Amino acid sequence: MKKPTGIVLIGGQSTRMGTDKSRLKIDNKYFYQGAAQKLLPYCDEIFLSINGNQASLHKYEYPIIIDKYPNQGPISGILSCYEAGHNHILILATDLIHIQSSDIQSILQIHQNESQDCTMYYNENTGYYEPMLSIWNKTMLTQLKIYFENGGRSLQKFLISHSIALHPLKNENNFKNINAPSDLDY
Helix, strand or coil: CCCCEEEEECCCCCCCCCCCHHHCEECCEEHHHHHHHHHHHHCCCEEEEECHHHHHHCCCCCCEEECCCCCCCHHHHHHHHHHCCCCEEEEEECCCCCCCHHHHHHHHHHHHHHCCCEEEEEECCCCEEEEEEEEEEHHHHHHHHHHHHCCCCCHHHHHHHCCCCCEECCCHHHHCCCCCHHHHCC
């Protein structure tokens, strides 16, 4: 099976944090660098999905894809990557600093074994999908683009409407994202 393109989503506004989350450090690495390193063993190449402001302020050691649809949430990053020609992608959000290799390996195995067009975990406790670690193939990316062009902006509603399979989380703590300064007590 061909390896997916790795995409680190770092283009969020970070309003609750008050500063660009991707530029926070853990273990002497920026959050985005840690996410990229986690994806690297499983991907042919790594790209950073960033917003226009980040493009003007920072230099990166990975190729970048600038969000084409500002302030539209993670859908913007996912679609911008698809429209840049990447149609088999493995996504990891920069602020999921607790994700383990086993989480990535497991989702890749599920995706391959079940031949799905979109694969991610589902949090049974919250009733929400966990799309910030997910795999998307061209078929589902095309459907996401149609949904977006028709005014859809909720990734959760899109996933529900397409009956994406429910793969329960093994460790909910690994999916705790860092949104505010109080979340940095890790």
